[in-house]
Amino acid sequence: MADLRFLGISGSLRKGSFNSAALRAAAGLMPAGASLEIFDISAIPLYNEDVKVQGFPEPVQKLREKIAQADGLVFATPEYNYSVSGVLKNAIDWASRPPEQPFNDKPVAIVSAAPGLFGGTRAQHNLRQMGIFLNMRFVNKPEVSIAGSASKFDADGTLTDETAKGLIKDLMAELVTWTRRLKKA
Numbered sequence: 001m002a003d004l005r006f007l008g009i010s011g012s013l014r015k016g017s018f019n020s021a022a023l024r025a026a027a028g029l030m031p032a033g034a035s036l037e038i039f040d041i042s043a044i045p046l047y048n049e050d051v052k053v054q055g056f057p058e059p060v061q062k063l064r065e066k067i068a069q070a071d072g073l074v075f076a077t078p079e080y081n082y083s084v085s086g087v088l089k090n091a092i093d094w095a096s097r098p099p100e101q102p103f104n105d106k107p108v109a110i111v112s113a114a115p116g117l118f119g120g121t122r123a124q125h126n127l128r129q130m131g132i133f134l135n136m137r138f139v140n141k142p143e144v145s146i147a148g149s150a151s152k153f154d155a156d157g158t159l160t161d162e163t164a165k166g167l168i169k170d171l172m173a174e175l176v177t178w179t180r181r182l183k184k185a
């Protein structure tokens, strides 16, 4: 049984998502003593304050609990128009509502994948900006943005690119080190 348990959230709902595939790769590259569970955000409804005042919908409540219980988070974000996907922003918005917003002080790592030349770096910066307000504790290095993603995964959605695999492995190791440091402080 892993002593550190992380939660992975992909910002893409499509079956063939490169980002979801990158998250699955990360789950298989966790260091000893750590595990990564993937949470599917497809059941999260669109944010509506009128609904929120009546109580969190069940999928949102589940997400909030999973985030609160996790030792840290891994986001895999697509880049939509230089930002994160709407579904990821929506899930973060829901989960962040009071009381006790669960992102506070949470160690967080980000990966991104995109078919273009930049691999989702601009979405990563947007996500970091949101994380400032929510007091997430980001791992800064290594940066993992899988550019040209169409040639880096096979038809089954397995990451085949050795450089990307190595970077994800290093990022997961850094996330674990960072999490242990924050717990000690």
Ligand SMILES: Cc1cc2nc3c(=O)[nH]c(=O)nc-3n(C[C@H](O)[C@H](O)[C@H](O)COP(=O)(O)O)c2cc1C
Residues within 6 Å of the ligand: 012, 013, 014, 016, 017, 018, 019, 020, 078, 079, 080, 081, 082, 083, 113, 114, 115, 116, 117, 118, 119, 120
């Ligand atoms: C609405 C929309 C906007 C997009 N904008 C960008 C963009 O700004 N930069 C980029 O590199 N790719 C952009 N793309 C392409 C996505 O990177 C590509 O569809 C990617 O595969 C999405 O991630 P996924 O494979 O995890 O679903 C966009 C795609 C969509 C649907």
